[in-house]
Amino acid sequence: MESAIEWRRADTAAAAPAGPCTSAGDVLAALLDSVEGGELHIRPLRALLESGRFARFNEVGLALRRAFRDPAQRDYFIARMKPHLQLVIGVLPSGIQRHGMLPPEPSAPAPDALRLEQVSDAELRQWLVDDGSLIYGEFQRYELANYFDAIAPHLRPGGEMIDLGSGLGKVVMSAALALPFERCTGVELLGYRHAMALERRARLLALSQQLLAALPEQAQQPEAPLALPVGGAATLRHLLELDARIELREQNMFEADVSRASLVFIYSTCFAPLMDALAAKLARELPEGCLVSCTTFALSHPAFRLLQHFPANTLAWTGVFLYQRVAVPEGAALPPPAALYAPDPDEWEVRARAECAAYDAA
Ligand SMILES: C[S@@+](CC[C@H](N)C(=O)[O-])C[C@H]1O[C@@H](n2cnc3c(N)ncnc32)[C@H](O)[C@@H]1O
Incomplete structure (x- = not known):
């Protein structure tokens, strides 16, 4: 159905009275x-880091981010990402990027820090879902x-x-x-x-x-x-x-x-x-x-x-x-699951490698 509403295209000047309110x-x-x-809100990383609920989210995210940042692990990082591309908004997950939600960590991670190899596909998938849903807009x-x-x-x-x-x-x-x-x-x-x-x-x-x-x-x-x-x-x-x-x-x-x-x-x-x-x-x-x-x-x-x-x-x-x-009619079939965005893995790889290179160069 066409809407007859005349849409605003930008914010207009404030409607509030300049003087004291009288009504x-x-x-x-x-x-x-x-x-x-x-x-433009600021993400308080420390609060997230200290929040027990996000401990595992941070651990898995940091393992992924270390693999992304280490040129020697790049091929492995790309290979692990490829089965889950439809869950990523943009090219690389927001959390692992410089502006992302993950806390900073020392340049030399602890020897017992989680490695991406220890993260299952299922856990990585859930991490990508969570990372995407935590984006603000x-x-x-x-x-x-x-x-x-x-x-x-x-x-x-x-x-x-x-x-x-x-x-x-x-x-x-x-x-x-x-x-x-x-x-x-x-x-x-x-x-x-x-x-x-x-x-x-x-x-x-x-x-x-x-x-x-x-x-x-x-x-x-x-x-x-x-x-x-x-x-x-x-x-x-x-x-x-x-x-x-x-x-x-x-x-x-x-x-x-x-x-x-x-x-x-x-x-x-x-x-x-x-x-x-x-x-x-x-x-x-x-x-x-x-x-x-x-x-x-x-x-x-x-x-x-x-x-x-x-x-x-x-x-x-x-x-x-x-x-x-509305009431569901008796015997109504459930629709197929919502279609997810499905990028071409080869095209994605080209863009992901370009973003990795830009990260290395910065
Ligand atoms: C895109 S923002 C929208 C904020 C607000 N609704 C608005 O329109 O201005 C989505 C919000 O959902 C929150 N969120 C994501 N997963 C959630 C969940 N499982 N339960 C509650 N909030 C969730 C995110 O943290 C984020 O603040």
Whole structure:
């Protein structure tokens, strides 16, 4: 179905009032403007290194990185990578590169350090899945505004929005401000990203309290009307109850309770190998009628009816799919697993060797 929405192509000037806020609408605009993006966030390597949960991830990653960095092991590194190319975003895994998540280590590794030869194919495969899913990325502010416009006609007031893999919390906090949900919940695996999201939430709530307290008395009535940016009508309670309406959890999304969700948001651009498992979980646990949106990769399961597909460079730089959880007809066949990107191994090798050479030369 073609969308009639006129898409924003870039951020526009802030809508927040330049002077003091005099109405609930002013406060809402100022709060929306204050939600920070997380595109340039810093990865605290030490926190990851010290986190017991990531000990094995680091160990396997360092074994792979040592093989990648050692020209004498290059052929072996290339050979081990080749069976798993469809799991790698780009040419070489992000984690082993200079900007990657792995901690630094001494130039001479400990004699008992894990060697790539000791890592099974299955473990390497899982490491590549994890490495890919830990990449950070998010919609720009104008893309998020496009997204809210796109889903608004399908929303009913109330209910719970859940962001699976919520990162620094921008989507969760923006949704709690702009959309008529009773509650918005973020679920994030990495502790340091969750901690950064909590800091942002605390800043948002402090600003909200400060701006609400400074409103003229008649504008402070809980039932004072508040127009939401996507067209819904609310009252000042929408902002007064912000604290209770935003929840951020440090949790694996596969363990998250989604049974009361009315919208599940997934920025799934780095989740290619996880899509089938995600679709199966959501089909099993979501209530009928719940909306699900994901980016880049489709959700291939008979329990999800495609409501709209927004191709790349319309709503956002990448494609966005909007589904609704529907009853599965008796005897419906499960679709084949989602197709993964499958690069040609020979072409990949040429590019990988060029990137290795560039690494050596740097
Ligand atoms: C591409 S970012 C998207 C962040 C946020 N949803 C947004 O759109 O701004 C994906 C996030 O998912 C997190 N993630 C990856 N695997 C996860 C899992 N199994 N459970 C929860 N979060 C996960 C990553 O750490 C990352 O912060």
